[in-house]
Amino acid sequence: MPIAAKFEIEYLQYLDADGKLVREDLPEFARDTKTMVELYKLMASTRVFDTKSIALQRTGKLGTYASCLGHEATHVGIGSAMKPEDVFAPSYREYGAQLYRGVRPRDVYMYWGGDERGNDYQNEPAKHDFAWSVPIGTQCLHAAGSALAFKIRNEKRVAVCTIGDGGSSKSDFYGAINVAGARDLPLVAAIVNNGWAISVPRRIQSGAKTLAQKGIAAGLACIQVDGNDIIAVRKAMSDAIERARRGEGGSVVECVTYRLGDHTTADDARRYRGKEEVEDAWKKDPLKRLRNWLEAQKAWDQKQEDAWQAQCSEWMDNEVNAYLETHAQPVTAMFDYTFAELPADLARQRDEAIALDKGAH
């Protein structure tokens, strides 16, 4: 029988679990030791940040928090592949990408600490990115809409969204890649496949052999990469982003990583997954493998590691203190951002709330 169409999904990896090169055609950026050290430093600081966040939650100073432990290569790889003028539409744990784009740790603490000001990113380029999106996968369509805006206005910009393995089951994800494929929109959807959607494992999330191949049905370019290898993530994301920028269409990049922690601090993963699986995953730790590689090239050593850890610790302590020094917003903050101008009917409620609040003190 004649074949109507044929597809395959490439798998990209440069560094294996031990930090040994598995292919020689290193991309330009990876030949530059300075760049690679900078990427390593951000990955390491992301982990220090994450450890602090969990400690804050455990001591009652932060609400429910979604850890990014184990995702550092994927997240930093995505963030560092983007240009400042691009737009990022994250879900809710891509701190490595966001820190790269100027979100501050204190912003993250504010958000999970129950304060909307955490969504009000102060620094460019994060200032023009979307805020965290807890309703799963919805951000994909916002990225597609952003990509459409760039196309209509003939801007050489790209919209990047991230979703989980679970998020790639959502109608919103399918809708986003579909419209991007139908109209060649500059959209790059990075699927952060960390093996679990809370308690639901990847194997019953989708019958597809790879999640990357979902993009094929939508007419997008697709690739699967080792999400714990920052060189592979950044290379695949850069290629996809620049392809989109050239007007050649969108992509789906599946980054295969592992959620080393619980889904959030409200979750207990021991209820549904075995110890061995997690122990195995630690052997593929993205930080360790990059560090091994850098050390083998004499680009990093224990002394630098200690100094950087100390510096990160101090940085995060400052951020934690900045967060802890904030007070809850006044009761009026609930009303003041509801509309551009406060409608008279709502103004009456606002007055009532102020009076009640005064009475309560």
Added chain:
Amino acid sequence: MAAITLIEGVTQALAYEMKRDPSVVVLGEDVGVNGGVFRATQGLSEKFGEWRVFDTPLDETTIAGVTVGLAAQGMKPVCEAQFEGFIYPMMEHICCHAARMRNRTRGRITCPAVFRAPWGGGIHAPEHHSEANEHLFTNVPGLRVVLPSSPARAYGLLLAAIRDPDPVIFFEPKRIYRQYKEEVPDDGEALPLDVCFVLRDGTDITLVTWGAQVKESLEAADALAKDGISAEVIDLATLTPLDFGTIAESIAKTGRCVIVHEAPKTAGFGAEIAARIAEECLYDLLAPVVRVSGWDVHTPLYRLENKQLPSTARVVAAAKQTLAAG
């Protein structure tokens, strides 16, 4: 017989009905091995297997649409939205299909499904995990909207919801999931739907409420009693179809009414109660009806959520205002 919490009342009802009726299936995200993020389906997967306690892919549209299909084929699906804030993608299937299936096929196909969701604020949860959005469903014809406020009512009303031949939205006030325990016999006795519960008799004022606000309303009644004011407290339990008779009877006696709810005020379900009182009880009223509710704002993140949730003090103040009016 052990005393159980409200959420254990939910689990007990699901287990009872799944054992009694093999067509009952539970589906949703993390309802299987994990037993639900609040543990409402704890132990069911072990008892009934992975096909009757079905972990779905992560897509609310899938969950709701599959639920409609199951129900149309004679199954009794009980699906879960993990939080009420994630129910919106389900609304197309609930409103366009589940609720109107009987009507549009002139009774040929029906939809005996239950859509469960933890509901409401007050637990310091992240964004989209603390909404009060029952009023978005009370305006949909063909739907029952149920909100239990005690372990016994959770058990009895969920049994009734599953057995009901039409679709039911079953919101569970998560703030009082584990507030207290009471003895609830696991006897499979359902409570009636479409009936309000008078939780406390009174003669001076009627407090009408539902969900977690039952707690503040009962506390307010206690506080008012100390001032010699006798408050009657009515828990709607089933919002639609509404048992207005119980409210009307109470107002005929008290002549005063305060409605307490967590959702925003404008077009909240309190507006419906107030309109019915205006239509049917105006000449019994001694004072204007007052609503104590959330403001017309988005559920704030948790640092401010207590400024949005009605407090006992606000209920007491509203009751006194009503009493002073006439």
